[in-house]
Amino acid sequence: MSLPDLKHYEALSVEAGSVVRQESAWQRVRGNGAVRFGAVALAVLLAVAFAAPWLGTVDPSLFDAGSRDLLPGASGEITTLEGETIRHTFLMGSDSYGRDIYSRVIYGTRVSLAVGTCAALVALAFGIALGLTSGYLRWLDGVLMRIMDGVMAIPAILIAIALVAAWRGSLPTVIIAIAVPEIPRVTRLVRSLVLTIREEPYVEAALALGTPTWKIMLSHILPNTVAPLVVQGTFICASGILVEAILSFLGVGLPPDIPTWGNIMAEGRVQFIEFPHNVFFPGIFLAVTVLAVNILGDGLRDTLDPKMAKRV
């Protein structure tokens, strides 16, 4: 094939490829089995989180000395905040304080989903800001990337544990502690995208027209980073849910009065040999939730970010 021919062929194929992609990105996402499965499972979990008070639960902090260590399905009494005693069926049994495990697990869904989502958003926000800076302000790039290398050299859970130890566990500190070790990966991703995209002709054209740097970043570069960032954010959400549970389970995460799956398991582990269900029920919810988010992430990666899908 002669040279001009080849050029023509390449131009055509690139054009055709991008046209097809633009038309069907959303359709491909919707048609992907993994995305569907993950999205449906997550929708169910979200519904559970929102509808927690109407799912036959009681206030998760309620306890009754007479209903301690009940087996799943047992019936017992529980005292409401008004001091009224009501009959209640303990679907998942009760813990050693006489609290309803079922109510605590259901309310725990709220905490886990919120922590995972917030941690992903925080990591993405910082990662985008730092990645754009690093990719655009080249004099800052070296310093920023060395700092990111340093953060990445410390195992993620250790950073989270140390930060929580320094600040003491509360909802905002736990979210930030989970997000911090994820920031370098997002930063690197955004930086590499910026470095690729800034060489594109449309960015050159914008530059030639005298568009200010911040406007190029916001309206030309940022939109092109959305798909890989959605994928990355989904995976951060999954690992955020896991890390929160690990921190709470180790007793260094959220305060024990907040019903989280990790906290329920931490309280249940003492009696694990006699009452394994206190550990298993929250564990199953935790595993299913993380699995749903991971499957959703896999599906999104395969459909939105085919280049990355090939690499893994």
Place this chain on the structure above:
Amino acid sequence: MYAFLARRLLATIPVLAIVAVLVFLMLRLTPGDPAAILAGDAANTEQIAQIRAGLGLDRPIVVQFGIWAGKLLSGDLGESFYYKQQVTALIAQRIEPTLSLAALTIVIAVLVSVPLGVLAAWRFGSAFDRLLMGFSVMGFSVPVFVLAYILIWLVSLKLGWLPVQGYQRLADGFWPYLRHLLLPSITLSIVYVALIARVTRASVLESLGEDYIRTARAKGLPEARVLVRHALANAAVPIVTVIGIGIALLIGGVVVTESVYAIPGLGRLTVDAVLARDFPTIQGLILFFSFVYVLINLLVDLSYVLLDPRIRY
């Protein structure tokens, strides 16, 4: 080769220096008086004043870092206020269980995941392949402590095959030592198997598409030899790389696993130190773990020369 070794060693110095700065700042950016935090909740004013003078807390932060880093370079990680001991001595005491757990985990993980990954790539798209990939996603999603309790419940409580918890020193006999380590190592290896199997499958799949595989088959080599000697050998670099990167995952897992199985190692020490807000110990452990992580990845980089003759430094 030696020039590369020197360059690569030099390149780890800034990373370790930045880790040290981050660990140093972690405590300085904590609200409250660092001397009071380092001295612990039970300390009196005199002890706090002593620590303040020792760390030079009344001097500029750069000087403070200099003092701290100087001690660090001479191998002094400070004294734990909770254990009333040098942190280096504490680490030395607790390293045996952690090292054993990590080593056995890596051995189990590699022995299981590499053959599985090769088979999945060989039978790409088959039921086995899809099963393994499904398991791999599960492996990433089931938290290590949930897995630990499922295994304790099944293997130790229901079947009674292995002890529930605890640790036996190697000095007290090999068999009890192994029996206590087996379940924790299996627990910890699951996520690692998921990770390595995935990468093995992907990279073997890639090398199976190469021309030399067709040549090897054409000259009549047995399929097993094609897979191991040609496909796997050429896919070794990414596999070894992911094992190195996975060390971070392993260290995180060690912290949780030792806590569940009541193993008195470095992971358990980390959790105890955090619960006691024992900052010298926390700092020392983070530095130690990061140092090990960086060192292992350095070794991984060097191993490329052995794995791939095309790579010459």
